[in-house]
Amino acid sequence: MNRRNLIVGVAATAIGLAGLTGTAKAAEPVKVGELFSYARIAAFADPYRSGWQLAIEEINDAGGVLNGRPIEVISRDDGGTTADAVRVAEELVSREDVAFLFGTFFSNIGLAVADFAKQREVLFIAAEPLSDALTMAQGNAYTFRMRPNTYMQTGMLVDEAAKLGKTRWAIVAPNYEYGQAAAANFKKLAEEKMPGAEIIIEQYPALGKIDAGATVQAILQANPDGIFNALFAGDLAKFVREGQTRGLFEDRTVLSLLTGEPEYLDPMKDEAPEGWIVTGYPWYDIDNPIHDRFVAAYQEKYGDSPRLASLLGYTIGYAIKAMLDKAGSTDTDQMIAALEGLNMSTPIGPMTMRAIDNQSSLGAFVGTIAVKDGKGVMVDWRYADGADYMHPEAEVKAARGDQ
């Protein structure tokens, strides 16, 4: 305790001196800590890193933040486990002395780092985790989330399904938090928005281990007229192939979370499941100047097309700038105050950070999958503004208690 007080004292003195010397110290970078499962989930991590690196580079080239200070991101692998992630967060905070943290992919890791942030009273901006819990029951004042959560994305799909009048639904989702939450949200929203709809079969294969033939056959046997899917990556590709061969998707509506994201759609090439209603990111088709500039800069720098993770990383980079501009300092309380209710524009539209649950209103694109030129694309899409799909305020208050 004493030792820490001493360090704080020395640091305060140093800052005080820096204030006296003025401009000489103005260029000192704002150190920011970042952690992500880079090794474990490289397919996501690489475009995400490219995204925030591009944003930070642009911001620094344009004069940085807080009167000309550049942003310096100290980036770390979170090891892919909660225990490692907490250790890495500790290193960033106590050894690198970063102003705040951002990143993480997996929900369990996001939650663990969020709890660490609360314990150490550090700001944490979660990037990818989708778990509702992060901003609801297990949310805290120090944790903010950029991505539309599972509830919001499910709500967008249910809105589409409600127009179609299907009543007999199957659910297939991976057996872990994300899949379970998606299924629970679907059941809840279906009851609210699709009167008469019933769930006639549910399948929850273990993540990465779907027995696709048996699962497809079991759903066929139940003969639903709609399928809600939350599988992704390798499980999804297996499910799609088995389902196509066995005729599962013929004359059935399929709602599928995340499948329209280039991360998942691109690997399926010309076998992308046509007609599925999905959430995703049709970067090739979006027409607005900010987005055009982002795509052009991204392609020039990396020679690759952006993924959803790239957009997310890029958006977080600019959210950091907007926050620091508004806060005017790297004091945690002031940064939190700045983030709450922060308004900013992103390449896909305006975004607000809702103060009651620290959830951003970033939306997602909802559309139908088609195959064009040998690859899957989203057509007939619309941008669903996240603000329209967030948890109702009463539910947030009930879940978060008096926070």
Next chain:
Amino acid sequence: MDLSFVVVQFLTGLASASNLFLIACGLTIIFGVTRIVNFAHGSFYMLGAYMAYTLVGPLMSALGGVVGFWGAVLLAACAVGLVGVAMEVLLLRRIYRAHELFQLLATFGVVLVMQDLVVVIWGPEELLGPRAPGISGSIEIMGQRFPEYEAVMILAGPAVLGLLWLLFHRTRWGTLVRAATQDREMVGALGVNQGLLFTGVLFLGAFLAGLAGALQLPREPANPFMDFNIIAEAFVVTVIGGMGNVLGAFLAAFIIAELQAFGILIFPKITLVLIFLVMAVVLVIRPWGLLGKPEAPSGHGFATDRPLRPLSGKGQLAIALLLAGLLALPLVVDDYGLNLAIEVLVFALFAFSLNFIMGNGGMVSFGHAAYFGLGAYGAALTVKHLGAPMELAILAAPVAAAAGGLLFGWFVVRLSGVYLAMLTLAFAQIVWSIAFQWWEVTGGDNGLIGIWPSSWASGRLVYYYLTLIICGAAIAVLWRAVFAPFGYTLRAGRDSPLRTDAIGIDLRRHQWLGFAFAGTAAGIAGGVFVFSKGNVDPGVLSIPTSVDGLVMVLLGGIQTLTGPLLGGAVFPLLEAYVMPLTDYWRAILGGVIIALVLAFPTGIVGFFDNRAHVASEAREP
């Protein structure tokens, strides 16, 4: 449920069974002959899929669809076979004289390297291969569509089984392999070149794994998770069938696949845990698997020429100095350094407790994470559901772990060798799946958060000293137990179960209590761990945690007492310092493990211990 559905679901199960068998048969052959528990088998499988992806395009356009496709599959399998040969010649051959588990450690290093290697070579994105030309459609069976490729796969399993039978019963090489499976030393004594035989077996095993991976390509995109997703299943099928028994593997694959195909209709979440439940039941009823034969009771590999001795005066001085150093540590390191030190102490205790049953008791555990995790969850649940403060909750850790150790240990000690190890794994996985699934209580895979120390201990400095006291005391008690009659009895049972029995010792009871005792100590480590991290999730119960424990013990030196402590200290530090260096930290970690295995085939402490011993003997007149 109409009949046509039952038939088609049964056929679907058969196709999965073929797939499982293809993966497992190579593993069982390698184990049967070489006794190597080949962790890299899943990596071979993954490599097969990637190689096939690379080859299938050019070959299909050069040779036409059908020939090109199957040519690519065979070529990919052969290429993987050669990788297996390379692993044998460059790595395993150099450590055949070391303890069997060292080969496991070496193959684990290979797993880590391969994980990153495929990402470097093929990129991180999934690679979807083409469907098999000519059989990409479906056939109609009783009004239901059934994929042609699956129909062909149903035949592939029995076909491979038949070919292997011919190979083993109709060729001289196969006869030698079977002979080596039964009695390796005798085959060597008869003048057969074992080195060559092993190389051939590694080729065959890796070839089969590569074949299974290549055949998976029309079903699943090649992706960097294939190895971990399959390796546990491969081991389970092998063990249920009886290790070394190819027909047994076939039978086991059939049972598991059919249970899975129909099980998901009743329990849609069953895939998570089914195979481990089946394995636990089979091993409890049949301790050597369905068709396996009892292993000769042996204490080979654990005993050294020099029994463990209590610390000499010099040793006591060293321990005193170490303790003084640990007490003074906060003077020289910052908060993060203390954080690392806490982790080191926790894992030193974890590794030491594992070695209490492994090195000391001769029972290899692949599931020691269960007791570490039970401790962590025991404490966390007491905080979350009873609102208990840290002081009380941390006491729940050893209690929960002891209960688990007593329950599971009762079954475990009735087995021996690899089967014992796999039963510990099965129990660990069952506990893991409970923690993973039981949302209301355990928080599922998100785990529980907000498990922080009471305010007086929340500073790193205080918590460090608390950890030092608790873990230090637990290690001291375990150390004392090693040199108590109880510890000597366990070692006697390890080296000669028959003689131990003959002098009237109830060995099984001693082993049972020893197992529970070690589990309790691991639980203490888990309890301290959870309050240092603030959260717990099923990861602490998972296979990687158990494997980490093995790595620590083996790296340090299984035949020593200080070795596991050193291993427990080195491994977390290695991870903490390598991880920030590069995205490919896993490959570096794997490379370091391989290098250490080659340089210190008895563990780091074991190596220097032997050197010191040789030197002191040389000095004596």
